[in-house]
Amino acid sequence: xxKKIKQIAIYGKGGIGKSTTTSNISAALTTMGYKVMQFGCDxxxxxxxxxxxxxxxxxxxxxxxxxxxxRAEDVIFKGFNGVYCVEAGGPAPGVGCAGRGIITAxxxxxxxKVYEELDLDVIIxxxxxxxxxxxxxxxxxxxxxxxxxxxxxxDFMALYAANNLFKGIKKYSNSGGALLGGVIANSINAPYxxxxxxxxxxxxxxxxxxxVPRSVTVTQAELQGKTTIEASPDSAQAxxxxxxARKVIETTESKVPRPLENGELRDWAATxxxxxxxxxxxxxxxxxxxx
Amino acid sequence: MAINLEESTxxxxxxxxxGITGYDGDICxxxxxxxxxxxxxxxRCFSQAGSCISSALHGLANITDIAVINHAPQGCTAxxxxxxxxxxxxxxxxxxxYHTVILGTDINEKDTVFGATDSLKxxxxxxxxxxKPKAIxxxxxxxxxxxxxxxxxxxxxxxxxxxxxxxxxxxxxFKSKILAGRFDLVDHAVLTSIVKPPRKKNHxxxxxxxxxxxxxxxxxxxANFGVEPFFFYATATVEELSHLSESLATVCICGSLxxxxxxxLEEKYGVPYIKTIDPLGIVGFETWxxxxxxxxxxxxxxxxxxxxxxxxxxxxxxxxxxxxxGLRAVVNMGPGFAFQISRVLQELGIKLEYVISLHHDSRFDxxxxxxxxxxxxxxxxxxxxxxxxxxDQQNFEIMNIxxxxxPDIYLSRHSGTTVGAIKQGVASLFVGDEYKAFGYKGTLDxxxxxxxxxxxxxFEKNLAARVKLPYTAWWYKQNSxxxxxxxxx
Numbered sequence: 147x148x149k150k151i152k153q154i155a156i157y158g159k160g161g162i163g164k165s166t167t168t169s170n171i172s173a174a175l176t177t178m179g180y181k182v183m184q185f186g187c188d189x190x191x192x193x194x195x196x197x198x199x200x201x202x203x204x205x206x207x208x209x210x211x212x213x214x215x216x217r218a219e220d221v222i223f224k225g226f227n228g229v230y231c232v233e234a235g236g237p238a239p240g241v242g243c244a245g246r247g248i249i250t251a252x253x254x255x256x257x258x259k260v261y262e263e264l265d266l267d268v269i270i271x272x273x274x275x276x277x278x279x280x281x282x283x284x285x286x287x288x289x290x291x292x293x294x295x296x297x298x299x300x301d302f303m304a305l306y307a308a309n310n311l312f313k314g315i316k317k318y319s320n321s322g323g324a325l326l327g328g329v330i331a332n333s334i335n336a337p338y339x340x341x342x343x344x345x346x347x348x349x350x351x352x353x354x355x356x357x358v359p360r361s362v363t364v365t366q367a368e369l370q371g372k373t374t375i376e377a378s379p380d381s382a383q384a385x386x387x388x389x390x391a392r393k394v395i396e397t398t399e400s401k402v403p404r405p406l407e408n409g410e411l412r413d414w415a416a417t418x419x420x421x422x423x424x425x426x427x428x429x430x431x432x433x434x435x436x437x
Numbered sequence: 438m439a440i441n442l443e444e445s446t447x448x449x450x451x452x453x454x455x456g457i458t459g460y461d462g463d464i465c466x467x468x469x470x471x472x473x474x475x476x477x478x479x480x481r482c483f484s485q486a487g488s489c490i491s492s493a494l495h496g497l498a499n500i501t502d503i504a505v506i507n508h509a510p511q512g513c514t515a516x517x518x519x520x521x522x523x524x525x526x527x528x529x530x531x532x533x534x535y536h537t538v539i540l541g542t543d544i545n546e547k548d549t550v551f552g553a554t555d556s557l558k559x560x561x562x563x564x565x566x567x568x569k570p571k572a573i574x575x576x577x578x579x580x581x582x583x584x585x586x587x588x589x590x591x592x593x594x595x596x597x598x599x600x601x602x603x604x605x606x607x608x609x610x611f612k613s614k615i616l617a618g619r620f621d622l623v624d625h626a627v628l629t630s631i632v633k634p635p636r637k638k639n640h641x642x643x644x645x646x647x648x649x650x651x652x653x654x655x656x657x658x659x660a661n662f663g664v665e666p667f668f669f670y671a672t673a674t675v676e677e678l679s680h681l682s683e684s685l686a687t688v689c690i691c692g693s694l695x696x697x698x699x700x701x702l703e704e705k706y707g708v709p710y711i712k713t714i715d716p717l718g719i720v721g722f723e724t725w726x727x728x729x730x731x732x733x734x735x736x737x738x739x740x741x742x743x744x745x746x747x748x749x750x751x752x753x754x755x756x757x758x759x760x761x762x763g764l765r766a767v768v769n770m771g772p773g774f775a776f777q778i779s780r781v782l783q784e785l786g787i788k789l790e791y792v793i794s795l796h797h798d799s800r801f802d803x804x805x806x807x808x809x810x811x812x813x814x815x816x817x818x819x820x821x822x823x824x825x826x827x828x829d830q831q832n833f834e835i836m837n838i839x840x841x842x843x844p845d846i847y848l849s850r851h852s853g854t855t856v857g858a859i860k861q862g863v864a865s866l867f868v869g870d871e872y873k874a875f876g877y878k879g880t881l882d883x884x885x886x887x888x889x890x891x892x893x894x895x896f897e898k899n900l901a902a903r904v905k906l907p908y909t910a911w912w913y914k915q916n917s918x919x920x921x922x923x924x925x926x
Contacts, residue, residue, distance in 0.1 A: 240586055241552035242549065
């Protein structure tokens with residue numbers, strides 16, 4: 147009997163650092179001895195670039211467009227330390243349906259039954275995180291990922307996207323869908339950022355898995371087309387990613403989050419806006435408020 | 438109410454005409470609600486309707502020299518063989534050629550992901566190369582609609598490349614529950630691509646209908662007034678349709694069918710549109726003919742005709758009418774016929790138990806309430822109030838109504854439902870021909886057919902005794918409107 151493969155989905159708003167985080171988790175897991183596949187689910191198809199020296203790989207959908215039958219070797223490519231890289235790809239901006247593209251690509255890979263043949267330990271889906279339609283929710287639906295993490299900064303638009311994801315998770319939670327492992331707090335440097343994200347996690351009844359600070363090490367690694375794990379394995383930032391990877395792989399219990407209603411989210415954001423304004427104008431408030 | 442022919446499509450009836458598909462009440466209440474703003478819709482919490490407005494493409498294919506290209510997955514074009522056969526028959530009967538083709542672009546999984554406007558364009562160009570149609574219409578589908586295919590840009594490009602009219606028909610099935618919206622989509626496509634401004638006026642009257650079974654009769658009728666009917670869309674060519682704006686008037690066999698093109702031709706080109714009750718039954722025919730006579734300045738000739746025909750037919754109609762007294766009927770048709778046939782039945786002395794209409798529009802495209810509403814709202818015409826259901830092909834409701842009222846006759850323009858009625862032991866008449874009760878002769882024929890239908894009911898009785906219908910005793914105990922939710926905004 148084949149072993150159970152751990153399937154994880156990482157969502158986040160575009161540009162929030164989700165691919166950087168995911169690639170570093172994948173890279174860190176390979177260094178711990180796991181057999182990992184990273185599956186990019188974004189039409190931009192650049193999720194796995196830093197695992198393959200900054201190069202792009204042919205996507206599942208591009209291959210499907212050119213050939214009637216797609217073979218595993220056409221779309222699965224090895225990257226840093228043996229990590230398997232796959233990109234779903236998608237249509238050109240403004241045409242077709244990117245959501246349907248993710249459905250098609252994910253189903254195709256499942257049908258190829260390569261996961262068992264490759265003897266994988268873990269598959270990480272890196273998904274564009276606004277969950278704007280059914281297609282982007284495929285990885286959290288039944289039979290795909292079990293644990294979902296969301297990468298978010300303390301930026302309100304990123305938290306809005308995370309909240310949307312929580313709605314999606316909640317919706318599918320009764321039908322065998324994935325549950326939420328927690329929030330990966332990214333670009334956490336300003337003191338209030340941590341408080342905002344902690345408050346959001348508390349309000350939505352989830353947890354912060356790790357705080358990842360913005361770091362020039364990451365930028366330097368990416369400019370070389372590499373993950374931090376590969377380029378600066380001994381750096382402080384690499385340690386953070388390793389810790390994060392360990393927590394992610396060791397997650398066994400995920401939960402149903404409590405997404406905020408739109409009005410609730412707006413009101414919650416407004417209270418933080420007031421507090422941040424108070425900081426800027428020099429108003430003195432109590433320490434309990436964390437500013 | 439402005440008709441906008443600059444837009445690539447026409448708004449659905451729900452928003453344009455206050456159209457509804459769920460209502461249960463009576464004709465007096467429906468008139469009151471309609472005249473006071475619009476009738477309130479009630480959604481169903483269970484529905485079994487099975488058609489959609491994409492059948493606009495079937496309607497367009499009536500035209501005899503065009504290509505209809507359905508930008509859709511293959512199954513959505515499965516209507517093509519039936520459609521071509523049906524339209525081909527009508528053309529053959531009239532003795533005119535029929536060259537229209539219907540093609541599907543076969544949107545597949547890849548097209549859905551990447552979009553397929555490039556292949557659509559290629560298909561259109563190849564269709565023109567092979568078939569040389571006189572116009573090409575591109576229909577949209579649910580799939581092309583959901584993935585946001587930019588059909589209008591393709592149409593704009595093709596207009597530059599092809600020497601014939603090209604138009605889009607935005608008929609995504611999910612847009613509307615009102616099947617009659619398909620008429621408007623066809624009209625809009627024809628008005629925006631084929632109809633030209635008038636060059637010179639002619640002596641024709643545009644006659645919108647379905648299968649033109651009364652072509653000869655109406656041609657003879659109109660000859661009395663020095664005008665000639667132009668029937669469309671069946672057996673019509675693109676060239677003929679381009680002259681719609683030059684006619685003396687537009688008439689239609691069904692108010693629901695004609696509202697968009699009739700009012701558009703009037704508003705845009707000044708072609709008067711006859712908006713009276715429809716020419717079915719004596720009252721309907723005379724009201725309609727007098728209005729037409731006025732528009733074409735033939736009042737005297739019309740009166741002479743009416744006097745002559747009355748003398749010939751009224752005694753015969755009266756004779757049959759005597760045998761119909763006291764019969765009870767249930768009617769199920771689109772609104773253009775349901776509330777006209779109901780009027781004819783009342784003229785013949787038949788009691789209406791229930792009139793079921795596929796939908797109801799509170800206004801037509803001139804912004805006025807439908808003429809039949811005004812007719813029924815007038816006190817003297819309210820022969821007797823009757824129950825009304827607005828029900829878009831909800832057969833379970835019809836079966837419930839038939840079971841509860843057990844009428845002497847069930848009249849429908851949807852042949853499948855007559856079978857259900859017969860299986861309940863109810864004598865049924867399929868009023869498939871839109872001219873069945875047209876004018877004096879039609880009214881006589883209609884009355885006689887009703888009489889023949891109810892006289893010998895042994896077939897219905899025998900069949901009903903041997904058939905088990907799928908409905909439970911529980912359902913028959915419910916009110917037919919049990920699945921209608923409360924009124925919604």
